[in-house]
Amino acid sequence: MPSIDIRRKHHHSLKEAKAAVKETAAAIGKKFGIESAWQGNTLHFERPGASGKIHVTEKEVHVTAELGFLLGALKPLIEKEIQGHLDKGLA
Numbered sequence: 427m428p429s430i431d432i433r434r435k436h437h438h439s440l441k442e443a444k445a446a447v448k449e450t451a452a453a454i455g456k457k458f459g460i461e462s463a464w465q466g467n468t469l470h471f472e473r474p475g476a477s478g479k480i481h482v483t484e485k486e487v488h489v490t491a492e493l494g495f496l497l498g499a500l501k502p503l504i505e506k507e508i509q510g511h512l513d514k515g516l517a
Contacts, residue, residue: 427492427495428497428498429490430478430504431488431489431490432508433488433489435486436516443484443487444482445515446487449515450511454507458476458497458504469482475496477491477492489512
């Protein structure tokens with residue numbers, strides 16, 4: 427099963443980093459039909475064929491996801507989308 431593992435260091439407050447993750451999740455969710463919900467500092471997301479989480483700390487954002495067979499073919503596109511939004515939000 428294809429997986430995604432992305433880490434981004436940041437120099438923002440925890441609140442600002444979570445806001446950037448929220449924007450990233452909204453954009454990715456809209457494009458790929460993914461639902462998400464916060465539990466503390468971790469955003470959990472899921473849809474048929476994909477699940478994962480984005481954990482936010484004071485210094486880092488860590489994205490992990492497992493993709494099913496069909497979405498596995500889109501892994502490079504999904505990673506590029508996530509990285510682009512995180513880079514923009516955490517710049």
